[in-house]
Each structure stands twice: as C-alpha cells, then as structure tokens.
Amino acid sequence: MNILVTGGLGYIGSHTCVKLIEAGYTPIIIDNLYNSKKSVLKRIEKITGQLPLFYYGDIQDKPFLDTIFKKHSISSVIHFAGLKAVGESVTKPLEYYENNVYGSICLAQVMRDNQVNNIIFSSSATVYGEKNATPYIETMQTGNVTNPYGWSKYMVEQIYVDLHTSQPTWSISLLRYFNPVGAHPSGLMGEDPQGIPNNLMPYIAQVAIGKREKLSVYGNDYPTKDGTGVRDYIHVEDLAKGHVAALNNINQSGVHIYNLGAGIGNSVLEVLAAYEKACHKKLPYQIVNRRAGDIAAFWADASKAQRELNWQTECSLDDMAKDSWNWQITNPNGYPDE
Ligand code: NAD
Ligand code: UFG
Numbered sequence: 001m002n003i004l005v006t007g008g009l010g011y012i013g014s015h016t017c018v019k020l021i022e023a024g025y026t027p028i029i030i031d032n033l034y035n036s037k038k039s040v041l042k043r044i045e046k047i048t049g050q051l052p053l054f055y056y057g058d059i060q061d062k063p064f065l066d067t068i069f070k071k072h073s074i075s076s077v078i079h080f081a082g083l084k085a086v087g088e089s090v091t092k093p094l095e096y097y098e099n100n101v102y103g104s105i106c107l108a109q110v111m112r113d114n115q116v117n118n119i120i121f122s123s124s125a126t127v128y129g130e131k132n133a134t135p136y137i138e139t140m141q142t143g144n145v146t147n148p149y150g151w152s153k154y155m156v157e158q159i160y161v162d163l164h165t166s167q168p169t170w171s172i173s174l175l176r177y178f179n180p181v182g183a184h185p186s187g188l189m190g191e192d193p194q195g196i197p198n199n200l201m202p203y204i205a206q207v208a209i210g211k212r213e214k215l216s217v218y219g220n221d222y223p224t225k226d227g228t229g230v231r232d233y234i235h236v237e238d239l240a241k242g243h244v245a246a247l248n249n250i251n252q253s254g255v256h257i258y259n260l261g262a263g264i265g266n267s268v269l270e271v272l273a274a275y276e277k278a279c280h281k282k283l284p285y286q287i288v289n290r291r292a293g294d295i296a297a298f299w300a301d302a303s304k305a306q307r308e309l310n311w312q313t314e315c316s317l318d319d320m321a322k323d324s325w326n327w328q329i330t331n332p333n334g335y336p337d338e
Helices: 011-022 040-048 062-071 086-091 093-113 148-166 200-208 236-248 268-279 303-309 317-330
Strands: 002-006 026-031 053-056 074-079 118-124 171-177 179-181 215-218 233-235 254-260 285-288
Touching (some): 002 011, 011 026, 011 040, 011 236, 062 093, 074 093, 074 236, 093 148, 118 148, 148 171, 148 254, 171 236, 179 200, 179 236, 200 317, 215 268, 236 254, 254 303, 268 317
Parallel strands (some): 026 053, 074 118, 179 233
C-alpha cells in the first residue's frame, strides 16, 4: 500500500518511513530538502533494505503534486512537511504561514482532486496555548498560541476540520506531538539541526560532543519540581510507531485527534542528568533568564491514543539520551551532503 510522506526526509518523517516499511507499507517521499539531506535515503535503505521512492519538490507546487497522485495509486498521506522553528516564525511570519498553511491547503486540494481522502497531519502540543492546565487532553479548547508557528498548526487543524465537515468521507488524523527527541538505535538516523540548535536535547548533544561550551538553562524559578521547565519528551521511535498505529485506523472517516506523548513530565535538569549518564561525563551549564514565550510545564494525557490506537510509548528518558548520544558520536557532523 503506497503512503505519500511529505517531508519524509526530515527528522520525524525519516524515522516514520522506516517504521512504515517494517510494517509492510510503501512510503513515497516528497521533500524540498529545505531542512534535510538526500543522503537520509541511503540510511533508510541501510536499515530496511529498501530504498524508498523520492520526489524532490515542494508541496506548494500543485502541478508537481498532481503528477505524483496520477502516477501512483496512493491510499493515504502522512503530512510532515513544514517549517518548525518557533523563534524564526516570529521574525518570518509570512514565510511560515505560506509554507505551513498554504502548503497544507495545496496538498489537500490535490488530494481531493485525486479522490485521496485519508491524511495524517503533524500537529503540535503548542496548539493548547498557554491557558490550559496540564496534562493536556484532546477535548480542551485550543488557541491562545504564542507564536506564528503554533498558529500555523492551529489554522491547519481548523482548515482540515472544515474540509471534513464539507466532505465527511475524509479521514483526518491530527497528531499533536509533544517533545520528540532521540534517534534510531542503530545510530544511522537522528536529528540534524542546522546552525545553533533551538531545542534542548540537540543542544545538550552538541555540548557533550564539544561543539558548544555549555548549556544555558532558561530559568530555574518556575513553579516546577526543580524550578526548570518541564516537558513531555517522547522518543522519535515511539512517535514513528504512533503514525503506523494511526494509519492502521485510517479507514474510519472522521476527524481523529490524538496526543502523542509519554504522559510524564521531565525537567531540564533531569534531561541533562540523563544525558550525562549516557555520555559518561559531567556537562557544563549556566542558569540564565527565562526564554520569552516559554510555558513552565506541560505534558500529555496520552490515554486516548492508548485506548483507541493501542499505542503507548515504550522508551524511557534514558533510552532517548542514549540513542541521541549514539547518533551524535557516530555522526558528529550530521548527515553527509550526498
Ligand atoms: P524537519 O524539519 O526535520 O522535517 C520537515 C521536512 O519537511 C524537512 O525535510 C523539510 O526539508 C521538508 N519541507 C519543509 N517544507 C517543505 C515544503 N514546502 N515542501 C516539501 N518539503 C518541505 O522537522 P521534523 O522535526 O521532522 O517535524 C516534522 C513535522 O512535525 C513538522 O510539520 C513539524 O512542525 C511537526 N512537529 C515537530 C516537532 C518537533 O519538535 N520536532 C514538534 C511538534 C510538531
Ligand atoms: N531549554 C533550555 N535551554 C535550551 C533549550 C531549551 O533550558 O538551550 C528548555 C526550555 O526553556 C524548555 C525545555 O528546555 O523548558 C524544552 O525546550 P525545547 O525548545 O526543546 O522545546 P519546547 O517545549 O520549547 O518546544 C517544542 C518544539 C515546538 C513545539 C513544542 C510543543 O520545539 O515546536 O515543543 O510540542 F511546539
């Protein structure tokens, strides 16, 4: 069964392609290589023994998308393609809305024109905004988002809900990821941030490998267990399996919303301690001011995915740190250019 995977060479998409192949699906990847490298394909082949079909192109290019839907019989789409840097979205809102919102509209239009009505969309816990109490539950009202990236996810969710209302045969899964970290246990695939990492674990990884001097901990005066920010970290392997679970359920039309998280919160200092354990050394850090827009603590109520998809996380924070470090040490400069 052919599954079109937009953004399939990116961090979460590549891990999901491996899980799709292992589950017997055939991923067909579209990516514009804005934040990924073509050499990811060879890594997928090395792990699975199969080289996925890859089309270089942009989801905003409707004629390009149309040729792919005409050429292949596609049963469902998993839509990862998007820009994801929260801080950058504040300085480049138009680029974020164009790529994430307009791109998602183009994709859905071409799907509709080709009678493909099953889509799984990469949403984010950020849609819960800053007013909801934690843990976040799917039935909570979304909104009050603090940045254009988050609003773009909120808007696409709404657009896809409206699409389903207009044509109830659609099956739309909105997967709200919490904080994906870690890497494939083989060390062949992982997160490959360009420039200074925005997110906690990739930053710690670069401190551990000696590329950055020390971690800046953004505040230790939050009302949390040790004063530092608390998040729900989820191993990218577990997250990838969540997509296969959602795909196995895709034949029911409707809008299906799931939190994909571990259901527990860990603080910045706990993540740092897990990483120190993984790399067997003490890692330098300093406490600095809070980062603008950060929320003190949130984690998922992930019971709906467990109940309805029979999915739950299996990896611990120690597994996440161990696999991240294994990837970092074996690929200190990330993926090769070719
Ligand atoms: P990523 O940047 O590693 O992967 C996204 C991929 O999409 C990249 O390979 C990029 O080149 C491609 N892409 C971007 N715009 C495109 C376009 N217009 N046409 C074709 N390809 C395009 O990011 P990721 O961490 O794998 O995230 C995947 C999805 O999950 C994104 O939509 C992201 O917003 C969402 N998400 C990520 C996180 C996270 O912390 N990583 C959390 C919540 C949600
Ligand atoms: N942090 C530091 N130092 C750093 C980086 C992060 O102390 O150098 C702290 C943050 O203040 C926060 C925690 O580590 O308390 C996690 O921060 P991340 O930047 O790793 O993750 P966020 O929760 O801020 O954001 C992530 C994704 C967003 C997504 C959000 C909710 O980057 O795309 O999770 O899913 F919207």
